[in-house]
Amino acid sequence: MPTIRVPIVEKIMEANDQLAKGIRLRLDQAGIFGINIMASPGSGKTSLILQTLLKLPPDIRSAVIEGDTAPVTIDAEKIIQIGVPAVQINTGGECHLDAVMMSRGLDEVPLNSIELLIVENVGNLICPAAFNLGTHANILIASIPEGDDKPYKYPNIYRSLDVLIINKTDLMPYIDFDMEYFRQGVELLNPRLITFPVSCKTGEGMDAWVDWLVKKVRTNRNG
């Protein structure tokens, strides 16, 4: 039987992208600045979020969405302990958050009483890069012990970034991490990317990152 060719040209991730657009609209209507924090497991995502929340001025109210592949609430509990609302999303084994999970998580966030939404993605350098969540900024935490070759090995996540945080800089004296080599890889993938070297442990560099975030939230507040 002869076949008919039907031209389509539709992005394979279109359904996720459309949903992400709806999420962005919800955030914008509520005057919320949303950030998507991605990193490999153990890079210090939760530590950085906790330190950031503690340093934010009191007029900026926040909430956190925690993505985890297992039904554990360790991260969310830490956030709630410092008085910030947190919603835990269990991805049921999936290696990333997608716009569907994000929408469900958003339903439980007190949208009318916050201005900053921090999303902690599942620890993974591959899959989260492909799923737009509708947040305003994609942020990656790279940590010194992971090694200086990560931009070369995981190019897609670096290309999707708005901000790069280099964590655990206090370990530089103990680890063979060639900062020049690392930065050249980043420059190739994402020229002039905003970068903050920090140490959550010593607090070094945290002020510059938090200042950037505060400015973004206040600009967003004023439309």
Add this chain to the structure above:
Amino acid sequence: MHELSVTENILNIASKHANQSKAIRVTDIHLVIGTLSSIIDDSVQFYWDILTKETICEGANLHFERVPAELLCLDCNLTYAIQSGLSPCPNCGSVRVNVVAGEEFWLESIEIET
């Protein structure tokens, strides 16, 4: 990476268009995938065979058109192909580059019987 969700998306898009065109069967699916998209063809095929059972797409052949990655140097305007990973401009050594091809990730067309 996440071939299962990708395959589900391909099936959803193909089925939607097949139904709109009043197809009785989908025979072929043409995908355009840039080499910078980390998708393993064999994994998509594996999920495809399972997911399409008893759907309008059952038995449809997947065709992957791979688009090679190409970079444009912002300093000397040279366009160059890359094999694996991003590399500086081979002409002037600049790292100020833009990706001009290789990120494609779409379903181009389907072939149907009506």
